[in-house]
Amino acid sequence: xxxxxxxxxxxxxxxxxxxxxxxxxxxxxxxxxxxxxxxxxxxxxxxxxxxxxxxxxxxxxxxxxxxxxxxxxxxxxxxxxxxxxxxxxxxxxxxxxxxxxxxxxxxxxxxxxxxxxxxxxxxxxxxxxxxxxxxxxxxxxxxxxxxxxxxxxxxxxxxxxxxxxxxxxxxxxxxxxxxxxxxxxxxxxxxxxxxxxxxxxxxxxxx
Ligand SMILES: O=C(O)CCC(=O)C(=O)O
Ligand SMILES: [Fe+2]
Numbered sequence: 001x002x003x004x005x006x007x008x009x010x011x012x013x014x015x016x017x018x019x020x021x022x023x024x025x026x027x028x029x030x031x032x033x034x035x036x037x038x039x040x041x042x043x044x045x046x047x048x049x050x051x052x053x054x055x056x057x058x059x060x061x062x063x064x065x066x067x068x069x070x071x072x073x074x075x076x077x078x079x080x081x082x083x084x085x086x087x088x089x090x091x092x093x094x095x096x097x098x099x100x101x102x103x104x105x106x107x108x109x110x111x112x113x114x115x116x117x118x119x120x121x122x123x124x125x126x127x128x129x130x131x132x133x134x135x136x137x138x139x140x141x142x143x144x145x146x147x148x149x150x151x152x153x154x155x156x157x158x159x160x161x162x163x164x165x166x167x168x169x170x171x172x173x174x175x176x177x178x179x180x181x182x183x184x185x186x187x188x189x190x191x192x193x194x195x196x197x198x199x200x201x202x203x204x205x206x207x
Contacts, residue, residue: 108196150187
């Protein structure tokens with residue numbers, strides 16, 4: 001079954017991106033999809049996940065002082081991953097129709113943060129390339145408590161905290177990649193999420 005984002009919801013999201021540059025959502029991904037994603041993640045955590053790197057291509061390096069999550073890329077051929085990607089594609093089409101954002105493709109990875117893991121403050125748009133336009137973070141943690149840590153903090157242009165988001169299952173955060181530095185605070189418990197990025201085509205931007 002393919003879930004649908006309503007036109008009214010797409011209007012709300014588009015308006016928020018224009019007004020504030022970000023939005024927190026809780027009803028976009030159906031519960032059965034969230035649970036299937038979580039189950040898959042837990043089943044594969046010890047086999048498929050690799051230490052995350054920073055940067056791209058030859059600049060790519062593993063720096064555990066900055067981030068210490070382990071990741072696994074979503075695959076369009078996998079039927080559970082595809083459910084999530086299909087919702088993201090509806091978002092892409094809906095936002096392109098409303099805002100002419102030119103979103104071209106979507107890449108995303110599962111990320112597991114073991115107790116003590118964090119991701120220091122950073123921007124998602126990669127050095128030397130501006131093709132990550134809209135960042136998405138979807139959380140997969142049932143029963144997250146306030147003292148479990150692992151909050152996602154979004155900062156404003158003056159580096160003041162703007163939002164502190166608990167990584168509860170079902171919460172989706174969307175923000176403009178170039179505008180919001182953000183960090184993952186050290187987590188006390190294993191913390192599961194899917195981070196993704198809508199990109200514009202390199203060809204459109206002359207890279
Ligand atoms: O899991 C999160 O809350 C965000 C992760 C993140 O910022 C990233 O992978 O770029
Ligand atoms: Fe990030």
